[in-house]
Every structure is written in C-alpha cells, then in structure tokens.
Amino acid sequence: MKTHVDVLDTDLLVVGGGAAGCAAAVEAREVAPHLDVTLVDKAHVSRSGCLAMGLNAINAYLPEGVAVDDYVASVRRDAHGVMREDLVRSLAEQINGATHRVESWGLPIPRDGRGRPLPKGPRSIQIFGESLKPILARRVRGCGARVVHRHALVDLRVRDGAVRGAYFLGVRTGELLEVRARAVILATGGAAGLYRTPNRGDARNRMWYCPFNTGAGYAAALRAGAELTTLEMRFVPTRILHTAAPTGTLAQTFGGREENLLGERFHDRYARAWNTDRLTTPQRLRALLEECKAGRGPVVLRLGQTGAGGRDDVLGAYLDMTPAQVALWAAEGLDAGGATVTISTSGPYILGGHTGSGLWVDGGRRATVPGLYAAGDVTGGAPKKYVSGAWVEGFIAARSAAADIAAGALPLPGPRVDAQTEERARALGQPAARGGALDPTDATERLQRVMDEWAGGHSTFYELHGRRLAKARAELEALEGDLAELCGRDPHQRLLAAEVRDRVLTARAVVAHLEAREETRWPGYQTRLDHPEPRDEWRCFVNSRYTPDGRIHTFRRPLRPSPAGPATGGAPCPP
Amino acid sequence: MPAVIDWKACDGCGASPEPPCVRVCPGDVVVKDFARGRSRLREPGECWDCYACVKVCPRNAIQVALPYALARRNGYLHLVEHSDRGVVWEIRWPDGTVQRVRRPAHVETFEEPERVAPDVYSGDGI
Ligand SMILES: Cc1cc2nc3c(=O)[nH]c(=O)nc-3n(C[C@H](O)[C@H](O)[C@H](O)COP(=O)(O)OP(=O)(O)OC[C@H]3O[C@@H](n4cnc5c(N)ncnc54)[C@H](O)[C@@H]3O)c2cc1C
Ligand code: SF4
Ligand code: SF4
Numbered sequence: 224m225k226t227h228v229d230v231l232d233t234d235l236l237v238v239g240g241g242a243a244g245c246a247a248a249v250e251a252r253e254v255a256p257h258l259d260v261t262l263v264d265k266a267h268v269s270r271s272g273c274l275a276m277g278l279n280a281i282n283a284y285l286p287e288g289v290a291v292d293d294y295v296a297s298v299r300r301d302a303h304g305v306m307r308e309d310l311v312r313s314l315a316e317q318i319n320g321a322t323h324r325v326e327s328w329g330l331p332i333p334r335d336g337r338g339r340p341l342p343k344g345p346r347s348i349q350i351f352g353e354s355l356k357p358i359l360a361r362r363v364r365g366c367g368a369r370v371v372h373r374h375a376l377v378d379l380r381v382r383d384g385a386v387r388g389a390y391f392l393g394v395r396t397g398e399l400l401e402v403r404a405r406a407v408i409l410a411t412g413g414a415a416g417l418y419r420t421p422n423r424g425d426a427r428n429r430m431w432y433c434p435f436n437t438g439a440g441y442a443a444a445l446r447a448g449a450e451l452t453t454l455e456m457r458f459v460p461t462r463i464l465h466t467a468a469p470t471g472t473l474a475q476t477f478g479g480r481e482e483n484l485l486g487e488r489f490h491d492r493y494a495r496a497w498n499t500d501r502l503t504t505p506q507r508l509r510a511l512l513e514e515c516k517a518g519r520g521p522v523v524l525r526l527g528q529t530g531a532g533g534r535d536d537v538l539g540a541y542l543d544m545t546p547a548q549v550a551l552w553a554a555e556g557l558d559a560g561g562a563t564v565t566i567s568t569s570g571p572y573i574l575g576g577h578t579g580s581g582l583w584v585d586g587g588r589r590a591t592v593p594g595l596y597a598a599g600d601v602t603g604g605a606p607k608k609y610v611s612g613a614w615v616e617g618f619i620a621a622r623s624a625a626a627d628i629a630a631g632a633l634p635l636p637g638p639r640v641d642a643q644t645e646e647r648a649r650a651l652g653q654p655a656a657r658g659g660a661l662d663p664t665d666a667t668e669r670l671q672r673v674m675d676e677w678a679g680g681h682s683t684f685y686e687l688h689g690r691r692l693a694k695a696r697a698e699l700e701a702l703e704g705d706l707a708e709l710c711g712r713d714p715h716q717r718l719l720a721a722e723v724r725d726r727v728l729t730a731r732a733v734v735a736h737l738e739a740r741e742e743t744r745w746p747g748y749q750t751r752l753d754h755p756e757p758r759d760e761w762r763c764f765v766n767s768r769y770t771p772d773g774r775i776h777t778f779r780r781p782l783r784p785s786p787a788g789p790a791t792g793g794a795p796c797p798p
Numbered sequence: 799m800p801a802v803i804d805w806k807a808c809d810g811c812g813a814s815p816e817p818p819c820v821r822v823c824p825g826d827v828v829v830k831d832f833a834r835g836r837s838r839l840r841e842p843g844e845c846w847d848c849y850a851c852v853k854v855c856p857r858n859a860i861q862v863a864l865p866y867a868l869a870r871r872n873g874y875l876h877l878v879e880h881s882d883r884g885v886v887w888e889i890r891w892p893d894g895t896v897q898r899v900r901r902p903a904h905v906e907t908f909e910e911p912e913r914v915a916p917d918v919y920s921g922d923g924i
Contacts, residue, residue, distance in 0.1 A: 270850035357906035554873030
C-alpha cells in the first residue's frame with residue numbers, strides 16, 4: 224500500500240490542542256502576530272483531551288493572603304522534596320493571571336458578595352466549566368492560528384540535531400502529513416492506558432485520565448533525543464469506585480472524610496506511626512492501601528452535612544466534570560447529607576500535571592533539543608500544575624519560542640520530503656502491506672497485563688520490586704520486538720497501532736525510572752518493597768534519554784539545576 | 799458503560815460526511831455507517847464516557863447507558879438540552895422521582911476543513 228505525503232510549512236507548530244496547546248497558540252499570535260502558527264490535534268479541539276467532559280474547578284489558584292513562598296512550600300512538601308523550585312515558582316506567580324485571562328475568554332467563575340471567587344479547597348476555586356473546552360476552541364479560532372484536526376503526532380522531525388517540525392498520521396486519511404516548522408511546542412498531555420484498569424469489557428476505557436492521551440509526546444521526545452524526568456513518580460489517585468471519578472470535589476467542597484469498613488477515620492493513626500502532623504497525598508494513598516490490605520476496606524468518603532441545596536450542588540459539580548458518576552448515583556441513590564461514597568484507586572497514570580513526569584525543560588519551557596518546547600501534562604518537574612498551570616506553561620513556551628525565532632536562533636527547516644520523510648511514510652505503510660499479524664488492541668492488552676503484574680499495577684497494590692521490574696523490562700522489550708507485526712487495515716487501526724507503539728516506549732522508560740530509584744520516595748506512588756525507606760542520596764531527579772541503540776539510559780540530576788539551563792549528561796545512576 | 803446511539807432516532811445527519819457526533823469524539827470512536835445512514839461506535843470498549851457526542855447530537859439520539867453489571871437496569875441520566883442557554887440533565891432516582899439540573903454552557907460550531915488543503919503540497923505517493 225502506498226502512503227501519500229502531505230506537506231505543510233509554518234513558523235511555529237503546536238502539537239496538541241488541549242489546555243496547554245490552546246494557550247500556546249493564542250499567546251504566540253498575540254506576542255508575535257507576524258508568525259504563522261499551526262496547531263495540530265489528533266481529535267477536534269472543541270472537545271479533545273482531558274477537558275472533553277468539562278471541569279468544575281481551577282485546582283491551582285492562589286487565594287487572597289497566600290504568599291507565593293507558601294504555595295511553593297506546600298507543593299514541595301507534597302512532592303516529598305523532589306520538584307523544580309524555579310518551575311513551580313513561575314506557576315505560582317502566574318496561575319491567577321492565567322485563570323482570569325481565560326475568564327475574559329468566557330469561562331464563568333462564580334463569586335461571593337465581595338467579588339471573590341468561591342473556594343473549592345485551600346488553593347483552588349470553583350468554576351462553571353462544562354464548556355471550558357469549547358470556550359478555549361472559540362478563542363483559538365479567533366486568534367488566527369491555523370488549526371488542523373484529526374492528525375496524530377507519530378514523530379518529531381529532527382534535522383541537524385534540532386527539532387524542525389513533526390510527522391502526523393491522518394486519522395481520517397491514514398496518510399502521512401509532514402509539517403516543517405522552525406519551532407515545535409509539544410502539548411500532547413500525559414499517558415493513560417499503560418496499566419490495566421479494574422474496569423473490563425465495554426467499560427475498560429472508563430478511567431480517570433483521558434485514554435486518548437497515550438504518551439505520544441513522551442515517546443516522540445525520547446526518539447528525538449530529548450531528556451525526560453521523574454517518570455517514576457506515577458500518579459495513583461483515589462477515585463470513586465467503578466467510575467474513577469475524582470474525589471477531590473467531595474472531600475474539599477462537601478466535607479468528605481475517609482472511613483474504613485469499620486467506620487474508623489484512620490488517617491491520624493498513620494500520621495502518628497509515620498511521625499508527621501499531616502499526611503501528604505502519597506501518604507494518604509498508602510494509608511488507604513494499607514487499610515485494604517489489612518481487610519478493613521473498602522474505604523468510603525462520608526460527606527459532611529451539605530445543607531438544603533447540598534445534593535444539587537454535588538450533582539451539578541459532577542455533571543460538569545464526570546457525568547458518568549451522576550448516572551451511577553441515579554442507580555444507587557445519594558442522600559443529601561452524611562451520605563457515603565465508596566472509593567478506590569485508579570491508574571497508575573504518567574503525567575506532569577499532578578505528579579512530575581515529563582520533558583526536562585528550562586524556565587522558558589525549552590526541552591534539551593533545540594527547537595523543542597513543552598507545556599502542560601507532557602512537561603515534568605512541576606507537580607500540581609493542573610489546568611491553570613498548563614495554561615501558564617503554554618503562555619511561557621509560546622513566548623520563548625517566539626523570542627527564539629525572532630532572534631534568528633531557529634533557522635528555516637530542511638528540504639521537503641527528503642529521504643527521512645520517505646522512510647517515515649514507508650514505515651507507516653508497511654504493516655498494512657504485509658497484512659500484519661498483530662492486532663493493536665491485543666498488543667495493548669498485553670502491555671497493560673505486563674505492567675499490572677510486574678511493574679506495580681492495581682492488582683499488586685502498586686508495589687514494586689527490583690526483580691519484578693527486571694521481568695517487566697524483559698517482557699516489554701519482547702513486546703516491542705513484536706510491534707513490527709502490527710496491522711493497520713484502516714486509518715483507525717493505524718491510529719491504534721501508533722498509540723500502542725508510543726505506550727510501549729513510554730512504559731519502557733517508566734520501568735527504567737522505577738528500576739533506577741532504589742528507595743521509596745513517594746509511598747503508594749512508588750513503594751519499593753526491596754528499598755522501603757527514603758534515602759538522602761536520592762533527594763535528586765532521575766532523568767532519562769533514549770540511546771541510538773534503543774536503550775533507556777537513566778541518570779541523576781541535582782534538585783537545583785544550574786541557571787544556565789539543562790545541559791546534557793548528569794551523574795550516572797548507580798548500577 | 800458507553801454512549802449508545804439509538805438507530806430509530808439517528809438519521810446519520812442526512813448527507814453530512816462528518817456528523818457532529820463523529821467530529822467531536824476525542825478518541826475517534828464514533829463512525830458513520832454510510833451504507834445504513836446511521837452512526838455507531840466502532841467498539842464500545844474504546845469509549846471514555848465523556849458524552850461529548852451526546853451533547854452535540856441535533857436529534858438527541860445518543861443515550862447514556864451504564865452496563866447491567868454496574869447499575870442493574872437503573873442509572874437513568876438523560877440530556878434534555880445543550881445550548882448557549884445551558885446544559886440540562888434529567889436524573890431518575892431509584893424511588894422514581896425525576897429531577898432536572900441546569901448548568902451554564904457554551905456551544906461551539908467549529909467549521910474548519912478537516913483535511914489539510916492539498917494546495918500546499920501533494921507528494922506523488924511513495
Ligand atoms: C477527569 C479529569 C478531571 C479534571 N479536573 C480538573 C479540575 O477540576 N481542575 C483542574 O485544575 N484540573 C483538572 N484536571 C486536570 C487538567 O484537565 C489537566 O491538567 C490539563 O487538561 C492538562 O492540559 P494538557 O494540555 O497538558 O492536556 P490536555 O488538555 O489533555 O490536552 C492534550 C491534547 O493533545 C491531544 N493529543 C494527544 N495525543 C496526540 C497526538 N498523538 N497527536 C496530536 N494531538 C494529540 C489531545 O487530543 C488533546 O487535545 C482534570 C483532569 C481529568 C482527566
Ligand atoms: S449527530 Fe446524532 S443524528 Fe447525527 S449522525 Fe450522530 S447520532 Fe445520528
Ligand atoms: S462518549 Fe465520548 S468517547 Fe464515547 S463515543 Fe461519545 S464522544 Fe466518543
């Protein structure tokens with residue numbers, strides 16, 4: 224089967240039109256109106272990515288009276304010390320501005336009598352966000368950027384050691400699109416579907432994170448030689464049983480408190496045992512898992528007395544964010560106050576928006592390969608950025624890219640449809656031509672099973688052991704070898720094939736990071752049975768790069784990188 | 799769990815090559831069956847239950863459906879309206895009472911060409 228190649232030239236290419244990508248496209252057009260900006264998404268920007276269902280809160284917001292330093296300290300504490308102070312500080316300084324900028328684009332933010340946004344938790348506010356994604360899409364359409372829908376990133380386009388565009392699979396056409404660009408902002412979100420979820424059959428994609436964010440950005444960055452960080456800080460959230468809907472709204476807005484099967488509030492018991500006055504998010508997860516292992520699960524959230532309008536407020540908040548949960552409540556019933564909601568855990572997911580997994584960047588969100596920038600969940604080092612932090616990073620990356628283009632640092636890309644492009648087109652066409660033996664859905668199931676059983680999934684309470692990880696590594700390498708046989712009968716199957724390729728490479732990198740960190744830094748997220756305690760020499764980052772011979776090379780970086788920005792190299796991880 | 803397209807109500811949006819339900823699905827899960835003039839989910843297991851398709855269908859032909867294993871035959875959640883006036887959902891509780899909830903909403907019709915214009919360059923096929 225022949226694969227046709229479309230070519231498009233632009234100055235600045237934004238890959239992924241979610242929270243971060245939309246912000247980047249708008250900012251680039253505002254700060255540099257002469258720039259030709261192209262945004263490419265695998266889906267349609269009016270309902271793509273994590274924001275497809277809507278959101279009910281801005282989870283990172285500095286309320287009146289909270290200082291930037293306090294905010295940074297709270298993120299550091301919850302990350303058990305491993306975060307990039309410079310990145311988190313820049314977010315703390317700009318999240319409110321970004322939120323109100325999006326408010327000016329049409330996002331409704333309810334306010335109290337004195338005009339202050341209504342709090343959700345201590346550092347978050349409520350929004351009416353069902354239509355957040357259509358609102359961002361409207362702004363993008365108005366900004367003058369070219370929007371290309373239905374094209375999925377398959378690889379970055381590297382010429383002379385710099386990123387000069389990207390390759391996409393046409394989701395409708397099944398063909399290759401080559402975009403030549405001076406600079407590329409990666410904003411494809413994180414990775415879901417690396418691990419098996421407890422839901423099966425028709426419900427298998429009912430998970431918390433967007434299952435269509437498949438780690439494409441991580442995999443493409445690795446293949447382009449860029450450096451990644453903190454993939455071992457996996458995100459395992461407590462979520463409502465069956466639907467994996469977020470619990471934060473119940474816990475923060477509606478006073479929900481965790482109780483075990485016996486009706487005990489168990490957090491204090493663990494806080495005393497672990498010698499702390501307040502559990503961090505990973506510690507709360509660990510406490511919940513320990514209760515379940517001890518036979519005192521499942522755990523429920525008992526809601527506070529929410530008053531007359533209480534139940535309607537709960538329903539509204541979930542309809543705006545995960546409507547499937549309301550369908551489940553419609554079946555089970557939900558009392559106005561004092562109700563209990565059974566919770567469980569979901570994931571692990573890999574993302575830089577809640578935990579710190581992603582591309583290693585400098586303050587301008589420049590990755591370690593010239594011409595490449597990153598924003599949002601695909602970017603690492605700055606946990607708890609959430610949607611407002613994704614906007615801030617989109618704005619920052621767009622300003623850096625525009626400045627670098629203006630400074631002439633990013634020259635015109637190389638010739639169109641050269642030998643490398645032809646090679647990509649052939650690779651895309653080949654499996655179909657061979658008839659292919661491996662169904663991408665089967666390959667995905669195999670991946671999820673291997674990760675679940677050997678790399679700390681749901682069925683093993685997320686616990687890790689060096690020997691299990693070695694088995695995971697071997698199984699993933701074998702699976703990657705089989706991927707040459709993937710079939711792509713039609714464009715949709717070619718998309719699934721590209722997704723599983725990206726997931727497998729991302730999973731290999733995750734396993735390499737998990738093997739490297741020989742301590743338990745984040746209980747629950749990263750419990751090493753063979754190294755159960757935190758160790759001072761691991762108060763550092765674990766970073767990785769993909770080597771030309773196809774290995775994942777891991778190494779350490781200090782918590783405070785030199786102000787000159789990320790250099791390559793770094794101290795090796797001990798063998 | 800997924801969204802279910804009611805083939806009695808769906809008319810395939812007439813001659814539309816890409817009906818709204820197909821256009822908005824974030825995972826390329828909905829596909830139009832041109833032979834039958836209806837849309838369907840390629841594979842229910844790929845659906846995220848985001849209900850973006852439910853919200854854009856002009857004939858309200860797509861329903862929220864929980865699997866029997868989770869909700870027995872209960873779990874009725876129905877979209878009544880999605881427009882710039884708001885999004886209105888109807889919930890039926892186990893005791894039979896029906897409740898409507900309205901929230902603010904914005905509708906975006908984004909009519910951009912779905913394919914990159916071949917005017918830029920068309921390779922001859924490789
Ligand atoms: C269910 C849920 C509820 C949430 N609730 C809240 C909340 O209430 N408050 C809050 O602050 N945060 C919330 N978050 C977090 C927030 O949604 C994310 O932090 C934010 O969306 C991240 O932005 P992003 O641009 O990195 O990713 P996304 O918004 O997911 O955007 C990624 C984009 O990349 C595209 N893409 C992916 N792969 C490819 C590819 N191969 N080629 C081309 N395009 C691709 C996707 O289609 C998508 O458009 C929630 C997240 C989830 C999943
Ligand atoms: S939008 Fe509705 S009526 Fe149109 S094709 Fe889809 S399901 Fe059918
Ligand atoms: S509910 Fe969402 S994921 Fe499922 S088919 Fe509809 S638009 Fe696609």
